[in-house]
Amino acid sequence: MTGQGQADLDLVGRYLARRDPGADTEPADVLVLCGSAVLASVDVVADLWRRGVAxxxxxxGGVGHSTSYLRAAVAHAVDDVPIAGRSEAAVLGELLARAGVPADAVRLEEEATNCGENARFTLDLLGPGPGTLLVLQDPTMQRRTHASFEHLGARVRSWAPLVPIAAARAGVWSEERFRSLVLGEVRRLRDDEHGYGPRGAGFIGHVDVPGDVLAAADRLAAAHPGSVRAAVTDSGQP
Structure with missing residues (x-):
């Protein structure tokens, strides 16, 4: 990939990996860990809990279209964690236990299969008045997940578990998969007939995507047309 292409990937990745200033130190009521194959999120959440952030x-996370990536990541990185037939939440919950988080500090939501359901089912589980939520998600989906919680009226902060510039991406995603993910995310965030905003599917509120991010995504899409993922599928919100 050209130097411009790497710079564009870094720019889009930084934007998607939303980190609200002070979110990793300011008190919250609940930490929300969304299922993904980014296993670094387990250590980040465990550290936030140990430091008393929430x-x-x-x-x-239930069993969805990306669960196979989580199972593969766990099988590669961790010994003796059962993965077959288990939900994303159950697998990550076991990893949290191994990181020293006690069972009575963890609640599992095992039905969600996409970002919108992560938000809706988590809020259903918590019930009225859940307080401030600090949400952690796969960095490529952090901004959309934040928008999904906000769309449902939640008081939410974001802290992506890592910022996926080139050095941090190594070993987490292949370049091809990362490029496909970020281009799909920008397409979802655009508030037009192809996106998830009010002018499209209506899954999230309006998101102002900066012009330099849109330009970078357009350059990447033009250079790699096969990497652009469809934004909306027949099954709903991926």
């Missing part, structure tokens, strides 16, 4: 962790 007393409770909700792990959300």
């Amino acid at each position: 007393p409770t962790i909700v792990v959300t």
Whole structure:
């Protein structure tokens, strides 16, 4: 990939990996860990819990279209964790236990299969008045997940578990998969007939995507047309 292409990937990746200033130190009521194959998120959530940022962790994730990536990542990186037939939340909950987080600090939501359901089912589990939520997600989906919680009226902060510039991406995604993910995310965030905003599917509120991010995504899409993922599928919100 050209130097411009790497710079564009870094720019789009930084934008998608939303980190609200102070979110990793300011008190919250609940930490929400969304299921993904980015196993670094487990250590980040465990550290936030140990530092007293929030007393409770909700792990959300059932069995969806990306669960196979989580199972593969766990099988490669961790010994003796059962993965077959288990939800993302159950697998990540076990990893949190191995990281020293006690079971009574963790609640599992095992039905969600996409970002919108992560938000909706987590809020259903918590019930009225859940307080401030600190949400962690796959960095490529962090901004959309934040928008999904906001769309449902939640008071939410974001802290992506890592910022996926080139050095941080190594070993987490192949370049091809990362490029496909970020281009699909920008397409979803655009508030037009192809996106998830009010002018499209209506899954999230309006998101102002900066012009330099849109330009970078357009250059990447033009250079790699096969990497552009469809934004909306027949099954709903991927």
